[in-house]
Amino acid sequence: MAFFLEEPMLELEKYVQKEIKIERVNFECVDLKIVQDLVESLEKMLVLYPEIKPFIHAIGTRPFLRKCIDEIEIKMKEEATLEELTQMRQYLVQKESSNNPMMLFHSYMDQGQPCIMFGLEPYLEDCTHQELITTIKNIKKRNSITTVYNPSVIMYHEFGHCLDFLLSVSYDTEIFCAMMQKGIDPERYWYTGSELYADAFAEYYANPNADPICNKVVQYTNRQYHRRFVRK
Numbered sequence: 692m693a694f695f696l697e698e699p700m701l702e703l704e705k706y707v708q709k710e711i712k713i714e715r716v717n718f719e720c721v722d723l724k725i726v727q728d729l730v731e732s733l734e735k736m737l738v739l740y741p742e743i744k745p746f747i748h749a750i751g752t753r754p755f756l757r758k759c760i761d762e763i764e765i766k767m768k769e770e771a772t773l774e775e776l777t778q779m780r781q782y783l784v785q786k787e788s789s790n791n792p793m794m795l796f797h798s799y800m801d802q803g804q805p806c807i808m809f810g811l812e813p814y815l816e817d818c819t820h821q822e823l824i825t826t827i828k829n830i831k832k833r834n835s836i837t838t839v840y841n842p843s844v845i846m847y848h849e850f851g852h853c854l855d856f857l858l859s860v861s862y863d864t865e866i867f868c869a870m871m872q873k874g875i876d877p878e879r880y881w882y883t884g885s886e887l888y889a890d891a892f893a894e895y896y897a898n899p900n901a902d903p904i905c906n907k908v909v910q911y912t913n914r915q916y917h918r919r920f921v922r923k
C-alpha cells in the first residue's frame with residue numbers, strides 16, 4: 692500500500708475508490724490502524740477473487756450505506772429492484788448488535804445483478820485496535836476454528852459471507868461432510884453453518900498453519916468460484 696502523509700483517512704478512502712475501485716467509501720470515526728488492516732485485507736481478497744469487485748457497491752457505516760441505497764435507487768427504475776433495495780434498507784435500520792464490528796448486506800438488483808455492501812457497525816466507532824482484538828477474541832472464544840484475532844479476520848470473515856452469498860457454498864454437502872469428519876456437527880453447533888463456513892474461510896487466510904479443514908473449505912470455494920466466474 693502507498694505511503695500516506697496528511698489526512699491519512701481521506702487518503703485511504705481515495706485509495707479504495709481509485710485503486711480498489713469501490714465507488715462509495717466512508718471510514719469516518721473508525722481507528723486508522725483498524726481501517727488500514729481492513730483495507731489491506733479487502734485488497735488481498737480482491738486480488739484473489741477479482742470477479743467479485745463489480746458487485747461491491749459500498750463500504751461504510753449504516754447511515755452511509757442508507758445514503759448509498761438512496762443514490763442507487765434514483766438511478767434504478769425497475770420495480771423489482773426498488774423492492775429489493777427497500778428490503779435492504781429495512782434490514783439496515785434493524786437493531787444493531789452491540790459488539791459486532793462488521794456486517795455484510797446483500798441483495799439482487801435488476802437482471803439479477805448482485806449488490807453487496809460492507810457495513811461498519813457502530814461498535815467500530817471509537818474502538819481502538821487493541822479493543823477490537825479483545826472483542827474478536829471474546830466473540831470467537833466458543834469456536835474451535837478461529838485462532839487469529841487481528842482485524843483482518845473480520846474482513847476475511849465478511850468476504851467469506853460474500854462468496855457464500857454468490858456461490859451458496861456453506862450448506863453444500865461436501866463442506867458439511869468435511870465438518871462432520873472433524874467432529875463438528877453444524878446443525879447442533881452453537882452457530883449456524885454459514886458462520887462456521889465464514890470462520891473457516893477467514894482462518895485459512897489469517898493463519899498459514901490453519902487446520903486442514905480450512906484448506907478444504909477454501910479449495911472447495913475456489914473450485915466453485917472458478918466454475919462460476921472464470922471458466923466460460
Ligand SMILES: [Zn+2]
Pocket residue numbers: 848852885886889
Ligand atoms: Zn458472520
